[in-house]
Amino acid sequence: MNSRRSWDARDSSLTLEQLTALTATGESETQEFKRTTGTRKQAAKTVCAMLNQRGGRVLFGVTPDGDIVGQQVVERTIEEVSAEIQRIDPPAFPTVERAQVAEDREVIAVHVGRGPLPPYQYRGTAFLRVGNTTRAMSANEYNRMLFERMHSHQRWENQPADGWTIDDLDVAEIRNTVAEAVHGSRRSCCAGWGCSATASCSVRRPCCSGTRSVSSLRCRSACCASPVSEG
Template sequence: MNFSELQKSIAAGESLTLELKKSTAERERACRSLCALANGQGGQVVFGVTPSGKVVGQKVTDRTLEELAQEFQGFEPPLSPKLQRIPVTEGDFRGLEVLLVQVERAKHAPVSFRGIPYERVLNTTRVMPRANYHRLLIESMHTTDRWEMQPAVGCSEDDLDSREIVVTLEESIRRGRSVDPGTRDIMGILRGLGLLVNGEQLSRGAVALFCKDEVALPEFPQFNLRVARFKGSSRDEFLDNRQYTGNAFALMRRAERFLMDWLPVAGKIVSGQMTRIDTPALPTEAVREALANAFIHRDYISAAGSVAVALYDDRLEIISPGELHFGLTPEILYQPHESKPWNPWIAKVFYRRGLIETWGRGTLKIASLMQEAGLPVPTLHENTGSVLMTFKLPEQSRGVNVGVNVGVNVGVNALFAYIQANPGQRAGEMAVLFKVTQRTIERWLKQLREADRIEFIGSSKIGGYYQKQ
């Protein structure tokens, strides 16, 4: 960096990644800021510039560098700041130098300086709160000590839904995301999915993904979903309130079914045709992506947490327990960013199942789908211990209650959307889920098959199921 580039860099003043110091006489405070930057996104401390951005320079000698190096010994774990000397080539201080010190985001955070961890908040440095220190400590152990890859002590193959596992493999093969192993042995499939640890022990991730539906496991009370439809725009009065227990795929299906029941549907007649087109108030694919993200990225450590879906007259909220990690913020998530799933093995299985398309693009895809529908991009907020995504409902659909007694066209379209998202379902199971008779489901299935929208795979007596054609 030359002097002209330095001037451009400091023109905007101090920030989340930039600290200005008049001279190295402030080196102790500067090291606190370097510690904070290393615990955040990384950044620079510049000596020889006043906090207002005026370049004054200083005389940099070997003694100056030795004193800085000695101060750097206070970092734990050690940091290796990069130093650059930049001659002042303009103004009254020509001939002096500016010293630029840069640190990257620490690979082994949290970093402390003289035994105290610091963090950066906007353009200031402060002592890191205990909760933030604990979060960084967990992130630093993420590679080797994740919840999803710990042994599921006390659980065995009998606790898993074998059909859900087989459907996951077959859907992955159909999409070209797995090679057919030539066997449908359950433990063999789990091994191929990377969900066994310590030899043949089930991982917690395997249980989260495939435990038997509606079978409460005392060891894992967090395998839970809460859904609610509130009257108006507050939580004062319920119109519907349900809780479910089960594996991640089953819970996601129930969340989708709840939204099919309650999300307003706009219907219009096509000009010149005896055809009615029913369109959900929100793009189905965007909502499904948000639900998948909630299950993939949630913090499964907390036994009290559960994914929640809350629908009001004016908005839909999807709540995932946990926090954003690795320096991600709501703003960064709506920009191209590196994929850093909190539960990467669970994310891989969702990807193979076809419930997400690519890593690191979930929020971008949601934003794109909403914009294509002429709707505002959903907001993303971090609340205490949770991440909240909020979809605003279109003005014309607010206050409209659909309920479970939907019309025939709506039911057929809803069934098709469900089969598309959840291949491998049987008529009897879908009748229970949709709260209609099996005869009604079979009539809807017939319409979809005659329209070449779905196909039936396998035997009608044993193991047969429906999927999108």
């Protein structure tokens, strides 16, 4: 889809009165001012950060102090801003509003809510808002956010099965699934010891205890073949 086309479909107007009310609150975690679209790369980082948190708005044509100065806006202007936003992954679809502040000058407002699929990245880096600043997300923060997304209430296995009872469960399928999981786990524990995947194993093996001392447990996985001396 043409970037301009997708943005134009979302364009709406912002009155000067509404714009004045917004700028009066200053910059914050959910709002940032940019004097011109020449800073669109920095703005895209901020949009990315807002998607990862509470959402927010970037205003082009407003100074850091909150003065409404506007800028000339042509078709190319919107396309350039859109191109940077499209570098965010997963894709983001902001709302764009434009306010006429002088005969030949406008303010562009790019608004996003909290994204449904965090962590979002811009040009391969995830960002966060800290007060009225934007910074790169640490590896720990990224992994935590990714883990939370993967285990959120939206996952299908965490959804209630309304209208289903225990009588609807497929016992054979459950047993097969458990057997596959156990078999896969046993193969993993012995793989590091160079075991064959054909013979059965009923000797005491270090791979069952996680140490090199002889374990009281017995590894009966099909992946263990060569015996270990119990000297």
